[in-house]
Amino acid sequence: MNNTIKITPDKNTRPATGALAAIHAPAEVKADAEPAIAVEDLCKKYGSHWAVDEVNFIVPKGWTVGLLGGNGAGKTTTIAMIMGLVIPTAGRTKVLGCDMARDRHKVLSRMNFESPYVALPARLTVRENLTVFGRLYGVPDVKTRIEELIEDFDLGDILDRATGRLSAGQKTRVSVAKALINDPEVLLLDEPTASLDPDRAEWVRSRLRAYQARRGATILLSSHNMPEVEELCDFVVIMSKGRVVAMGPPHELVARFKCEDLDGVFIHLARVA
Amino acid sequence: MTTRYYYVLRSSWLRLLELIYWPAMQMLVWGFLYTYLYDSKSSMASTAGLLLGAVLLWDVLFRGQLGFTFTFLEEIWSRNLANLMMSPLKPAELAASLMLMSLIRLLIGTIPVTILTWLLFGFNIYALGFGLFAFLVNLVLTSWAIGLAVTGLVIRQGLGAESLAYSIMILLLPLCCVYYPVWALPVWLQPLAWSLTPTYVFEGMRAILLDGVFRADLMIECLALNAVYLGLGFTTFILLLGSARHRGGLLTMGE
Numbered sequence: 001m002n003n004t005i006k007i008t009p010d011k012n013t014r015p016a017t018g019a020l021a022a023i024h025a026p027a028e029v030k031a032d033a034e035p036a037i038a039v040e041d042l043c044k045k046y047g048s049h050w051a052v053d054e055v056n057f058i059v060p061k062g063w064t065v066g067l068l069g070g071n072g073a074g075k076t077t078t079i080a081m082i083m084g085l086v087i088p089t090a091g092r093t094k095v096l097g098c099d100m101a102r103d104r105h106k107v108l109s110r111m112n113f114e115s116p117y118v119a120l121p122a123r124l125t126v127r128e129n130l131t132v133f134g135r136l137y138g139v140p141d142v143k144t145r146i147e148e149l150i151e152d153f154d155l156g157d158i159l160d161r162a163t164g165r166l167s168a169g170q171k172t173r174v175s176v177a178k179a180l181i182n183d184p185e186v187l188l189l190d191e192p193t194a195s196l197d198p199d200r201a202e203w204v205r206s207r208l209r210a211y212q213a214r215r216g217a218t219i220l221l222s223s224h225n226m227p228e229v230e231e232l233c234d235f236v237v238i239m240s241k242g243r244v245v246a247m248g249p250p251h252e253l254v255a256r257f258k259c260e261d262l263d264g265v266f267i268h269l270a271r272v273a
Numbered sequence: 274m275t276t277r278y279y280y281v282l283r284s285s286w287l288r289l290l291e292l293i294y295w296p297a298m299q300m301l302v303w304g305f306l307y308t309y310l311y312d313s314k315s316s317m318a319s320t321a322g323l324l325l326g327a328v329l330l331w332d333v334l335f336r337g338q339l340g341f342t343f344t345f346l347e348e349i350w351s352r353n354l355a356n357l358m359m360s361p362l363k364p365a366e367l368a369a370s371l372m373l374m375s376l377i378r379l380l381i382g383t384i385p386v387t388i389l390t391w392l393l394f395g396f397n398i399y400a401l402g403f404g405l406f407a408f409l410v411n412l413v414l415t416s417w418a419i420g421l422a423v424t425g426l427v428i429r430q431g432l433g434a435e436s437l438a439y440s441i442m443i444l445l446l447p448l449c450c451v452y453y454p455v456w457a458l459p460v461w462l463q464p465l466a467w468s469l470t471p472t473y474v475f476e477g478m479r480a481i482l483l484d485g486v487f488r489a490d491l492m493i494e495c496l497a498l499n500a501v502y503l504g505l506g507f508t509t510f511i512l513l514l515g516s517a518r519h520r521g522g523l524l525t526m527g528e
Contacts, residue, residue, distance in 0.1 A: 046520075051521075077521065084518075086523070118356055132274075133360065138361065
């Protein structure tokens with residue numbers, strides 16, 4: 001059986017950078033298995049500006065993939081199209097086999113997302129917010145699920161406090177807990193540790209790793225924190241000016257661009273672009 | 274979703290007070306005018322009750338729409354819209370929760386005020402009987418239809434369209450003949466007035482208070498028109514939501 005997955009399509013190839021290449025997936029990932037996330041010829045045009053331009057990649061089930069790029073690279077628009085919040089100008093995104101522009105409601109209960117730029121209602125207590133989202137996602141036993149999250153995310157002390165009165169770190173913990181309320185198979189994280197101190201950021205990462213290990217979930221995360229990406233991700237997709245300029249496992253990219261670490265790769269590609 | 278809005282209302286007594294405050298202040302102003310007209314033995318005295326009835330019913334329409342739209346604006350102000358749009362919540366379910374909350378807010382705001390009007394000015398709007406029920410149903414349906422369209426515009430245009438939530442009903446005020454009969458309008462404007470559902474309610478109210486007649490024909494026509502407007506409102510809401518997904522503002526709305 002051929003278990004090589006060509007994640008990079010030819011359309012995205014930019015010979016000038018030489019940054020794109022096919023990658024070899026681990027043996028346990030089967031080429032014919034349906035990916036958790038598929039991004040196919042994805043384009044989004046705002047006015048005359050192509051925010052996303054012919055982007056292609058897949059995220060196999062159970063993988064953690066980092067979506068990287070500078071400000072305005074098109075990461076957030078790509079994630080929004082994967083979530084079905086934005087309709088592509090061309091191409092499509094599929095999550096667990098469903099076209100997100102047309103059939104997103106079939107899979108929304110099996111996925112979730114977290115972003116520091118989207119807030120939970122400030123006046124509601126942490127418990128109330130988790131209860132509301134638990135019900136929205138159709139969690140069968142919301143109370144028990146909240147108890148589990150209290151333990152996992154150390155929320156006991158803040159459970160009955162208004163969410164708006166929490167510190168940035170506490171809010172992030174609550175947001176990540178909300179993102180896991182429905183035990184999602186696919187988790188989209190937009191800068192999950194932004195605004196956290198290193199200790200708290202590591203704590204959140206450890207929770208995400210634990211969740212992924214337990215659930216076998218697929219995680220797509222965008223981040224500017226390269227050590228975090230190197231630590232969490234099996235694979236990264238780097239975008240610039242709406243296009244994919246490089247993709248591969250972090251260590252492979254570091255070797256390919258002859259850099260010391262992923263930070264170096266990021267800076268190199270940003271300057272080339 | 275209703276649980277979420279219930280939590281918001283419960284979290285602040287000031288919000289509850291605000292629901293009653295504006296209708297109560299308005300009622301006091303018009304109530305004193307009613308008292309003056311009633312006591313002046315002028316030709317206006319016999320129609321003074323119309324004024325308070327009109328004020329109360331107009332407030333039902335106005336507050337119904339505000340309750341619907343403000344409940345939705347709460348999601349944008351708290352930057353929670355993307356969380357909702359990413360959840361399995363369907364647009365029809367969101368609309369239904371906004372309708373229910375609009376009704377709850379309306380009842381919280383208007384029931385104490387109608388009782389206050391009865392106690393302070395001796396005007397008992399409940400004396401309208403079944404007519405009052407028919408008026409309320411039609412006004413609430415109209416407020417939802419307008420609320421759906423305004424909410425759609427806010428989703429499409431962002432907070433730039435927020436002022437519509439406050440101002441759109443004022444556009445209807447002169448046209449739907451709240452304080453005067455339809456014949457007082459220029460002839461060319463009258464068909465437009467009859468295309469608006471509140472006109473039927475206020476004409477119906479005048480028929481009860483002046484002639485003691487419940488105009489079922491008006492209420493049935495009004496209900497039929499409301500069914501059309503509600504359908505149009507929901508269609509507008511869905512189309513504008515779809516347009517917002519094309520424009521790509523849902524994720525960052527409220528920032």
